[in-house]
Amino acid sequence: MSIRTSAAHLSRQIQPRPALRLAPRLISPYGVQKSPMATVAPPVTQDSTSKKGPTAMVFLNMGGPSSTDEVGDFLSRLFADADLIPLGRLQSYLGPLISRRRTPKxxxxYAAIGGGSPIRKWSEYQCTEMCKILDKISPETAPHRPYVAFRYADPLTEHMYEQLLKDGFGGGNGGRAVAFTQYPQYSCSTTGSSLNELWKWRNRLESKKSTGETHPSGAITWSVIDRWPTHPGLIEAFARNIEAKLAEYPExxxxxxxxxxxxxSLPMSVVNRGDPYPAEVAATVYAVMQRLKFSNPYRLxxxxxxxxxxxxxxxxxxxVRSYxxxxxxxxxxxxIAFTSDHIETLYEIDKEVMHEDAKGHPGVKRAESLNGNPVFIQALADIAHAHLQSGDSCSRQMGLRCQGCKSERCLEQKKFFAGEQAKILPTVR
Incomplete structure (x- = not known):
């Protein structure tokens, strides 16, 4: 270790641990300061120059095809996922059939919205900009390295995990990684599916199938930010976008x-199983309306x-058609449940709902998506900072299984990420 590195290490040890309330003094809270453009972060290893870093920050999301050529593979993975679209015992037959039939449409x-989904661009930008803020407000866990893991499109979860190993995380080197869901409201179909996939590849690359050990020494230490439906920064970002759109109407x-x-939406079979998503989405909506002082009539x-x-x-x-x-x-x-633009906003809402169902009425508008909103990116950093300081592996809510859950994979995943509290509800037979 060089003299300069040793001095930096000693300096960080001497500095007091920054309290969460000091973060806004470093970066304006949900404020007007815009983040600089994203840059490629240099590789990190476990030769840490800070007390607890480096820390891998992994954004989990569904993803989307970046080009029309990737649509077929994207749909094949999507319809093969019984957590998202349960098709019963015929999943292995119906999934490929549906995906092939839907691919041309x-x-x-995707061609109509520019040839591909922008979700990868926005996810990588958001994660990178969040990590820049974290390096300032949480130096004890710095450097923070941004990663993105998509469930159905590149970069896939297994590719992300392989990159973590190449970058010096795990594989005998130890290190910490935070799985940060980009679904603010938890559902077994979305966050749950992504965590099932992460748990699967952790076992294949660092555990049973790769080493024969369940908890090998030097493996990555994982924690999870599994939901954040009413975080003040998220609510503020939504509210400001709504206010900006309302300002376009005559007073x-x-x-x-x-x-x-x-x-x-969700299949009712998932809702009736006890999935928490509808309640958490409703909580987000209500919090936004509270922030707006219930200025307008609303529906979910x-x-x-x-x-x-x-x-x-x-x-x-x-x-929309009815109104x-x-x-x-x-x-x-x-x-209200998306953190960036993708096919559901750019095509389904903008081109189908607003132009076909709304019959082209100019009074039907859409609030901007969060995308590169600096208020939202600050909120991401605040959420991550609080998690890093808490020492929690996940929220208390994540350990509780759905009332009608019968998935052994879900149980084992929760045992890994949530620990012993995951045993609150055993598998229903």
Whole structure:
């Protein structure tokens, strides 16, 4: 270790641990300061120059094809995932069949929004900018290295994990990684599926299948940020976007504009099993309306239903069509469960709902997505900072299984990430 490195190490040890309340003094809270453009972070190893770092910050999300050529593989993985789209015993047959039939149509949709999903661009930008803030407000866990792990598109979870190992995390070197879900509201179909996949590849690359040990020494120490539906920074970012859109209406009409919060729907079989997602989405909506002082009438609706089975409603498209037919043509659609633009906002809402179901009425608008919003990125950093200081492996809520859960994989994943509290509800036979 060089003299300069030793001095830096000693300096960080002497400095007092920064309290969470001091973070806003370093970076303006949910403020107007814009982050610089993302840069490629240099590789890190476990030759740490800080007390607890480096720390891998891994964003978990569904992902999306970056080009139309990737649509087929994306849909194949998506319809093969029984956590997201449960098709029963015929999943292995119906999944590939549905994905092949839908590929040409979905390719056309991605072509219409520019040839691919922007979700990778925004996820990598958000994670990188968050890590820059964390390096300032949490020097004891720095450097923070950004990673993205998508469930159905590149970079896939296994590729992310392989990169972690190449970068010096785990594989006998130890080190810490935080799995940070980018679904603010928890669902077994989204966050749960991503954690199942992460747990699977951890076992394959660092545990049973690779070493024969369940907990080999020098493996990555994982913790999880598994939900954050009412975090003040998230609520502030949504509220400001809504206020900006409402300002586009004449003042005499503004208070009568109906706010339609739209979230991805779930099959009713998942809802009836006890999935917490509907309640957590509703909590986000209510918190946003509290921040807006209930300035407008509002409703929560659901989008992106797939297949003939019953899904959670009312559907966003049906809701807009119904209101427009009744003469309520001032509507603001708010994507409340997404952290960036992707096919559900850019095509389903912007091109289908707003132009077809709304019949082109100019009073039907959409609030901006979070994307590169500095208020939102500051919120991500605050959430991560609080988690890093807490010492918790996950939230208390994550250890509790759905009332009707029968998945052994879910149980084992929760045992790994949540520890002994995961045994609160055993498997239903």
């Amino acid at each position: 979905i390719q056309q949709q 005499e009409r503004r208070k009568d504009v109906v706010l339609l919060f739209s979230a991805h 609706c659901w989008q992106s239903q797939v297949g003939p089975s019953a899904w959670l409603g009312a559907q966003t498209s049906d809701t 427009v037919e009744r003469g309520q043509t001032d509507l603001v659609l708010v994507p």
